[in-house]
Amino acid sequence: MGNPKTMKVNVRVIAATNRNLEQAIEKKEFREDLYYRLNAFPIHCPPLREREDDIPLLVKHFCQSMKRRLVRKSQTFRKR
Numbered sequence: 001m002g003n004p005k006t007m008k009v010n011v012r013v014i015a016a017t018n019r020n021l022e023q024a025i026e027k028k029e030f031r032e033d034l035y036y037r038l039n040a041f042p043i044h045c046p047p048l049r050e051r052e053d054d055i056p057l058l059v060k061h062f063c064q065s066m067k068r069r070l071v072r073k074s075q076t077f078r079k080r
Contacts, residue, residue: 021039022035
């Protein structure tokens with residue numbers, strides 16, 4: 001920015017939203033040209049509520065991460 005000369009760059013943009021962008025385009029709340037540029041390679045990831053088997057793995061990961069930071073003993077969790 002601020003340079004009058006064109007500079008070639010090689011970048012990848014990853015964007016995420018929980019909004020329905022197609023509806024937002026219809027309501028003129030989102031630019032259609034930007035949607036089609038961002039939607040070149042869509043990745044759908046279901047919400048965590050639909051992937052309950054992932055929860056214990058995530059709890060374990062974050063507990064181990066915090067244990068390293070806080071230097072605490074390991075704690076176990078049980079599924080209700």
